[in-house]
Amino acid sequence: MPEENLGKVEKEYDDLHKSLDLEYPNKFIEFPKTSNPAEVDFKYPLIIPFADAHIKWDPEIEQLVYYVEEPSMASEEKNMLKTIIEELVDAIQVGFNSIKDERKARQYLESQVLKIIEGLNLPITRERFTKIMYFIYRDFIGLNKIEPLLRDPWIEDIGCDGVGVPVFVVHRKYGSIQTNVKFDDLTELREFVIKLAEKCGRYISYAEPILDGTLPDGSRINASLAGDVTTRGPTFSIRKFSERPYSPVEIIEFNTASSDIMAYFWYLVENGASILIAGGVATGKTTFLNSICMFIPPESKIVSIEDTRELKIPHEHWIPAVSRLGFGIPMPTGEKYGEITLFDLLKSSFRQNPDYVIVGEVRGKEAYVLFQGISSGHPSLTTFHAGSIDTVIKRLTTPPIELSPSLVESLDVVVIMSHAKEKGKSARRVKEVEEIKSIDPDTLKVVANRIAEWDPSTDSFSFYGNSLALEKISKFKGITVEQAWEEIARRKSVLEWMLKNGIKDYEKVSVLINEYYKNPEKVLSKVDQKIGLNISQPKTVEIEVKEQKPIKVVVESQPIVQPVQLQPIIQQLPLPEIEQVQSIKVETKVMQPEETTKVEENKDEYDIAREVEDLKQKIAASLQEVKKDKKSKLERVLGYKIIVER
Structure with missing residues (x-):
């Protein structure tokens, strides 16, 4: 033109x-x-x-x-x-x-x-x-x-x-x-x-x-x-706020998690388990959280609380709440005029009688309100910045959050996410899935059931049985644990069938999940192949949360000298802490009346080799006698005061 x-x-x-x-x-x-x-x-x-x-x-x-x-x-x-x-x-x-x-x-x-x-x-x-x-x-x-x-x-x-x-x-x-x-x-x-x-x-x-x-x-x-x-x-x-979240089927397709893991979470989320998803920056925490939110039953009332709108949940009965920034100069409380924090929203959410509470990320005083809700029976899902389960417990039990171990124990499952490089490409993986069994209030030692873990060498997942969460759910529902595992296997078959048939868009997946809740037999009739679970030998993991420090045997009879490495010998000591120790040293001190003499490091006042040899002989002579006894008996036999320090 x-x-x-x-x-x-x-x-x-x-x-x-x-x-x-x-x-x-x-x-x-x-x-x-x-x-x-x-x-x-x-x-x-x-x-x-x-x-x-x-x-x-x-x-x-x-x-x-x-x-x-x-x-x-x-x-x-x-x-x-x-x-x-x-x-x-x-x-x-x-x-x-x-x-x-x-x-x-x-x-x-x-x-x-x-x-x-x-x-x-x-x-x-x-x-x-x-x-x-x-x-x-x-x-x-x-x-x-x-x-x-x-x-x-x-x-x-x-x-x-x-x-x-x-x-x-x-x-x-x-x-x-x-x-x-x-x-x-x-x-x-x-x-x-x-x-x-x-x-x-x-x-x-x-x-x-x-x-x-x-x-x-x-x-x-x-x-x-x-x-x-x-x-x-x-x-x-x-x-960016994403209008299109990843579905559980896409999580499986990308190998972020296995179908066993996703079927396990399908069953747990439906039955009100509380789950914390932890990981570093850009490890896929919110993506994984959003995907398992699709397992929430369609009739449930959901309240989500976020700083930045990231969640997209295909449920009608959903209240998405977002914190609001304030204006002007901060008040004495540190907040600005008109500011609405996660803490404010979370307190309000429990008054709305939700079936599920979802918090985009906990990092401050709102954690106390969340865990109070969890302990009182409100199913909750959230994310948290931490790279391992011991770091999760450390951060939750120390300032500024400072929860009691008994409150943290109310959490059912901790998921650890990882951001790795797989064949030169960015890869997000579920690194570990842990069920918290107990937390020692004094040592903060965590006993956890490891449900699943990722093997980076093969880029595959091991899935373990013996689930504490399933035992709790089974007792509540009046069924056996075996029946619960059978149901999880059926759901795995459904997920695998959707993947095989290209049903992976979150809207289509959500429709099928909701249909399964209403008529599972109808959905299962479409599944052409029933797939069993790949369950490996169960694992129970003990994790020492406090910072690992060397065990020190302090000898109260000689002047201060440089620490002497006695790893092979001290490893034989009948102390329960030995299994958790990475390195062990022996120090000797001289006890003066009413005080301990302080001598500079490296001051050599006697033959160290002879002292070490004497200690070796005493330990060797006493091991058989005190093999299963307490530390106090070992002290009497050796004639030394043993102080275990972390």
Whole structure:
């Protein structure tokens, strides 16, 4: 079509608005299956028909790069776009930002742009017009050059570390990837951070250069404005809210957990077990939490509490609550005016008589309220930052949380998540599944049943029986443990059948799970193969939570000397703590009247070798006599005072 004044002939284009409709795909994407990153070259749409994601290997930097591909513009088109934007800024009414409906906002912009084109008599074709309108939509309604990244359902995090630094994203499939998006101009980046604050309904300035807010779609923002706070210039980090969570079947498909483990959790969640999912940063804690939330019976009332909206639960009877940031100067309590914390929401949630309480992450005083609820019989699911079960117990029983061991014992299951590299790719795995049996209130030693664990050498899972949680559930339901395991095996068959038949989208999986609750025989009739559980030898694990320190045998008869390694000998001592010790040393002290003489380290006042040899002989002579006796008898035989220290 020849160039002409589009403003004058707008009515001739009946399909103009249709051509300007944007589509944001949120469908499941089958990524190419390859273990070699250098072979990755894959494109998928972000904003149809204008923006695509193109992930491919860059041989120069030898890593994957995420390319945002948008319509290219000639210099004439760029100048035209710049002119229109300058006029549009003056023409837009103050109330434009209050328009919440995206379609209405786009129509308003279209009408204003058409007026500008007609007023300036700009030569333009329909193709050029649609291209220009895309960039106007992107910059006036969306978040500028970041908008395509926000529209990608496979991106979890977006981060900019300063001026001239490529924006990085965390991709669900490929992990952390550099993009071709970059803010090269300081003013551009500064204005973008201010725009982020406006979108969050917050304020950021050089006086208050840190932004912590939430976008209208639930994505969490953290940004800085002043260069003296972040020396590479303004920065921002966006934790996206995902509209499409992973289903339990996808968790199995990605080998994050085995079908045995997921069937076990299906049964536990249905029967009200309380589960804590622990792990480090970006280990998949919330992803796993969301997947097992799909096992909650459809008629149950759920209350979820989060700082950042991340959970997506396919239940009608669900109250999603999100904490709210305050305003102004903090009050004496440390909170800001109008602030609603997790603690506030959690206290309120138990008054709503929920069947399940889900907390996105516990890290402070809200843990006490949560565990009080668990101990009083409210099924609860949550995540926690800790890399092992002993770290979980340490953090829960020490400040600032400081729960009593008896409260922590009310927790049924602890899941430890891991983020590893599998064949060069990012891999999230269920590292361990532990059932807490008891916690010693003095030593904090945990006795736990290890239900499952991941073997990184084979990238496979071992699943163990002898479940304490199943024993408790079986007693409550009046059935045998064997019957419970049979039911878990049936559910494993259903999960395997869904995986085999490509039923893995969370909505479809949720429908089948709900159907199973209503009519299990009907669902099982579809399953063409009944699959048994792969149960290995049961494991009971004793974990010493306190910091491992050497056992010291303190001899109160000689001057202080350097510690002497006596590992092979002391290992034979009949002390119960020996099994937990990694290294053992012997120190000797001299006892003066009313005090102990302190001598500098390395001071050699006698023959150490002879002293050690004497101690060896005494221990060897006394071992048989005191093999099964207590420490006090050993002290009498040796003539030494033995002090066991941690």
